[in-house]
Each structure stands twice: as C-alpha cells, then as structure tokens.
Amino acid sequence: GAVVSQHPSRVICKSGTSVKIECRSLDFQATTMFWYRQFPKQSLMLMATSNEGSKATYEQGVEKDKFLINHASLTLSTLTVTSAHPEDSSFYICSARTHPYGYTFGSGTRLTVV
C-alpha cells in the first residue's frame, strides 16, 4: 500500500533555530499533502494544504512566514519551522491524498523547543 515516510520522528532544538520536517511518498505520487499539528489530548489541526508545484494554502491563524512549506516534487514535501519557540512544541503530521478516496499519514514528528 501507499507509504509516507516522515523524518525526523523526534527532534529537540534550541529556541530561535529552524527545524525542517520531510515527508516522502515512497511508492506513489503525492500531488496533495496536508500538514497537521496536534497538541496533547487534542485532535488534528490542519495547518496548510500543499499541491505540487504551487504555493501552499494556509489555514486561518497559521503564519506562513513561520511555517514554510515546500512541495517541489511529487514525492517530497517539507515543513520548516523557522525561529522556533517553546510554544511551537507539538506533534506534526503530514498526510497525502491517495486514490481513490484515502489518505496516508506519515509517522509524525515530535518537536520539542527548549
């Protein structure tokens, strides 16, 4: 079946630094990638939707200059958290749309900003 590989699984960074999270579709072409964040005991919150070759569409309240999304190829989408702060600590998950109607999730990235 369709697999999305997400790396890193865990990352600890210092406040003010940037962190890049990668999601690769291993055996299919991901034309659309969704990026979510999830706080403890809460549901998934959609941050942005990216389509290959075009700019990402961000949800209301999500800073596009802080959360940079690049979807330059059909198999790779990246999320860069710039100038990270402790409040950015969260679980970040990518999800690719797979035909005919499903979605495949990456394994998630636990970001801790200290």
Place this chain on the structure above:
Amino acid sequence: GQNIDQPTEMTATEGAIVQINCTYQTSGFNGLFWYQQHAGEAPTFLSYNVLDGLEEKGRFSSFLSRSKGYSYLLLKELQMKDSASYLCAVRKDSNYQLIWGAGTKLIIKP
C-alpha cells in the same frame, strides 16, 4: 460552521462490543472516515463511508446516515490493543480537506 461531535472517553471490557458515535454538521459532505490513533503515533485508517448503511471489515464496522448527520464505529471482540483514540473525520467537498472530530479515547479493561 463546521462541527463534529464525539464522546471524549469511553470504557469497555475486553471481549465485549463498543459503539462510538459521531454526529456532524458541515456545509457539504463527501465521505466520512474513521481513524485509530495510539498515543504518540499517526492515525491509521479504519473505514470510509460515503453512502448510507453499514460497512463491515473484520471486527470493525462503520455505519452512516447522511440524513441524520450520524455515524458510528462498532468494535467487536475487544482486545487490549484496541485501547486508543478513535477519530471521526468528514470530507466536505472536492478540495479533499478533512474536518476532524476531537477523538474518543477508548479504554479497555480486562
């Protein structure tokens, strides 16, 4: 607005049956999904309903009534490994974005 409601937490006994309900109010409807999520892990797909009725897949079944804006996930022969959060999500339209419920934490007791 968009709204998806699920119970916050449920408890059931190993070997028993449990039904997790989900009600939704959305401006459009193009399918309802159920996902299982263990703590610290990504969600995994359980079921998809787009037409009214029951979809059965092994120990798990999912039901949809579009006129009532209602779905349930039925888990039979519960096992300890079924302890997880169960997320209901609705796809509104062709942009393929999902609207997520807050999830139901299911606790299985021996």
